[in-house]
Amino acid sequence: MKSNSILLSTAVGTLLAFGSIAAQAADGDKEKCYGVAKAGENSCAANGHSCQGQSKVDNDPTEWKYVGKGECEKLGGSPTAGSKAS
Secondary structure: OHHHHHHHHHHHHHHHHHHHHHHHHHOOOEEEEEOOOOOOOOOOOEOOEOOOOOOOOOOOOOOEEEEEOOOOHHHOOEOOOOOOOO
């Protein structure tokens, strides 16, 4: 019985996390920006982990977070993974 409770809690938590990410993505005033997320502040899965808030280092070019449209390159990031604005 206990393992069922843990499984259910995990499933509900995952759905809530994905729901908040989907709500951010639906906002037309935001865009993905790679290389600007601080450790623990990424917006979604990348780099072998499956959730937001699991980045390990600051400004990893493979981690992303949502920023306001037009802000990514101003912050030193890139709209594509693995590269940074010069």
